[in-house]
Amino acid sequence: MKPAFTVENLNFKYPTAKEDTIKGISFEVFEGEIFGLLGPSGAGKSTIQKILIKLLEGYRGTIKYFGRDLNSLDNSYYEEIGVGFEVPVHFSKLTALENMKFFSGFYKSRANIQELMERVGLWEYRDVKVAEFSKGMKVRLNFVRAMLNSPRVLFLDEVTNGLDPNNAKIIKDMIAEFRAKGGTVFLTTHLMNDVEQLCDRIAFCVNGRLVETSTPRDLKLKYGKREVKVEYRDNGNLKSALFPLDGIGFNEEFQTLLKFGKIETIHSGETSMEEIFIIVTGVELK
Numbered sequence: 705m706k707p708a709f710t711v712e713n714l715n716f717k718y719p720t721a722k723e724d725t726i727k728g729i730s731f732e733v734f735e736g737e738i739f740g741l742l743g744p745s746g747a748g749k750s751t752i753q754k755i756l757i758k759l760l761e762g763y764r765g766t767i768k769y770f771g772r773d774l775n776s777l778d779n780s781y782y783e784e785i786g787v788g789f790e791v792p793v794h795f796s797k798l799t800a801l802e803n804m805k806f807f808s809g810f811y812k813s814r815a816n817i818q819e820l821m822e823r824v825g826l827w828e829y830r831d832v833k834v835a836e837f838s839k840g841m842k843v844r845l846n847f848v849r850a851m852l853n854s855p856r857v858l859f860l861d862e863v864t865n866g867l868d869p870n871n872a873k874i875i876k877d878m879i880a881e882f883r884a885k886g887g888t889v890f891l892t893t894h895l896m897n898d899v900e901q902l903c904d905r906i907a908f909c910v911n912g913r914l915v916e917t918s919t920p921r922d923l924k925l926k927y928g929k930r931e932v933k934v935e936y937r938d939n940g941n942l943k944s945a946l947f948p949l950d951g952i953g954f955n956e957e958f959q960t961l962l963k964f965g966k967i968e969t970i971h972s973g974e975t976s977m978e979e980i981f982i983i984v985t986g987v988e989l990k
């Protein structure tokens with residue numbers, strides 16, 4: 705797999721800040737993958753996205769986009785990337801469709817607006833002014849906006865935040881389809897559901913540093929408890945027992961339960977992404 709982005713020793717300080725917000729981070733985003741940047745609020749996720757989309761200047765370190773220095777890229781870069789900002793930005797006095805036509809007009813390559821708006825359930829509201837949109841509708845329109853130029857790389861900052869499960873699923877399906885067609889996604893989120901369902905690889909950002917870069921599966925193996933929990937009925941009472949996963953085939957107590965017990969559930973002791981988040985970042989999810 706070739707890297708879409710290669711970031712080496714990235715440092716960044718906001719002009720008004722006393723110290724660096726981004727403190728020497730390195731990572732790669734491969735073409736065709738969904739790369740998730742996770743971390744607690746204030747960790748620097750949005751800042752990293754803003755640097756990668758050339759919105760913030762004056763970083764130190766190197767960033768390469770398909771082998772080319774980010775600093776050397778001209779505005780044609782914006783033809784290739786689609787951006788979903790954390791806070792939806794639209795003209796509230798214009799209708800949803802007017803907004804999308806306006807933003808689409810900046811690009812040479814233009815996706816089918818109707819198709820996109822239909823998919824997220826907004827086509828029937830196309831002539832409604834965005835001022836009258838609910839938060840969830842704005843978030844969905846924000847996603848359509850990111851897709852307007854049929855980008856090669858999608859940047860999505862907390863893209864499902866504020867959506868109900870149905871609408872979140874529509875957006876997640878669209879992101880997965882985008883990847884299936886070869887698209888690359890850089891996604892920042894604090895929602896562990898999104899991570900499990902979408903991300904090929906993830907990096908945890910804490911206080912401007914990356915503390916762990918891995919796949920969701922490897923993280924689960926690394927932090928998982930290698931044990932099996934069995935819930936069973938004993939004289940009508942619900943009981944549970946824990947068995948170590950290693951050598952479980954020879955565990956007599958486990959075998960007896962399997963043969964004679966009234967088993968209700970069996971679970972491997974998988975650590976949830978929420979638990980991993982807390983272990984890795986040391987920060988409780990809100």
Ligand SMILES: Nc1ncnc2c1ncn2[C@@H]1O[C@H](COP(=O)(O)OP(=O)(O)O)[C@@H](O)[C@H]1O
Pocket residue numbers: 718719720721725743744745746747748749750751752
């Ligand atoms: N324009 C800015 N000027 C100064 N500090 C900022 C600015 N934007 C963000 N910060 C600070 O940078 C840190 C990282 O912010 P951000 O990248 O938005 O974090 P995250 O997206 O992980 O929640 C925070 O401490 C935030 O207060």
Ligand SMILES: [Mg+2]
Pocket residue numbers: 749750751790861
């Ligand atoms: Mg953010």
